[in-house]
Amino acid sequence: MSLRKHTEVAVGVLIRADDALLLTSRPEGKPCAGYWEFPGGKLEDGESVEQALRRELIEELGITIGAAEVWKVTEHDYPHALVRLHWCKVRDWQGTFDMREGQSMAWQQLPLDVKPVLPGSLPVLQWLAQERGMAFDAEHYTRHLPEATPGL
Numbered sequence: 710m711s712l713r714k715h716t717e718v719a720v721g722v723l724i725r726a727d728d729a730l731l732l733t734s735r736p737e738g739k740p741c742a743g744y745w746e747f748p749g750g751k752l753e754d755g756e757s758v759e760q761a762l763r764r765e766l767i768e769e770l771g772i773t774i775g776a777a778e779v780w781k782v783t784e785h786d787y788p789h790a791l792v793r794l795h796w797c798k799v800r801d802w803q804g805t806f807d808m809r810e811g812q813s814m815a816w817q818q819l820p821l822d823v824k825p826v827l828p829g830s831l832p833v834l835q836w837l838a839q840e841r842g843m844a845f846d847a848e849h850y851t852r853h854l855p856e857a858t859p860g861l
């Protein structure tokens with residue numbers, strides 16, 4: 710049996726006052742380019758989840774977040790990596806959004822209009838829908854997936 714090492718990832722669910730959620734598109738050159746995701750990235754050595762998330766959101770979006778606590782932890786096994794996702798809800802940030810990696814951003818209510826969404830993010834969309842008393846239809850997010858997606 711081969712044991713794959715987890716890649717630890719900090720992910721921010723940015724929630725605006727009207728409950729809209731921030732989604733960003735994965736830039737060209739990364740695995741799953743063009744998929745929509747919540748902003749974030751991999752922890753570097755010695756970093757906490759909160760530190761990594763703060764650094765990533767400055768690097769990617771040009772904003773500085775306030776306090777961020779881990780809300781949920783999920784795992785997803787992609788061919789390119791076995792990831793452990795540490796999800797933080799963020800309602801407090803400063804600065805102006807600046808897509809520094811050439812990505813797109815979209816404030817979205819549930820169910821999301823942007824597609825496709827990374828499969829590793831679906832559990833969180835389900836929890837968010839539950840919290841809002843809404844039905845969750847996984848097929849809404851998966852039925853238009855490209856048939857062969859390199860890196861997925």
Ligand SMILES: Nc1nc2c([nH]c(=O)n2[C@@H]2O[C@H](COP(=O)(O)OP(=O)(O)OP(=O)(O)O)[C@@H](O)[C@H]2O)c(=O)[nH]1
Binds near residue numbers: 792794828
């Ligand atoms: N940021 C982010 N990553 C996610 C989400 N869902 C999900 O499965 N992932 C996975 O978590 C991993 C995050 O890695 P990344 O490539 O975005 O990290 P990074 O910005 O540090 O990349 P880098 O290697 O270019 O520095 C990817 O394997 C990605 O598929 C999500 O909603 N947001």
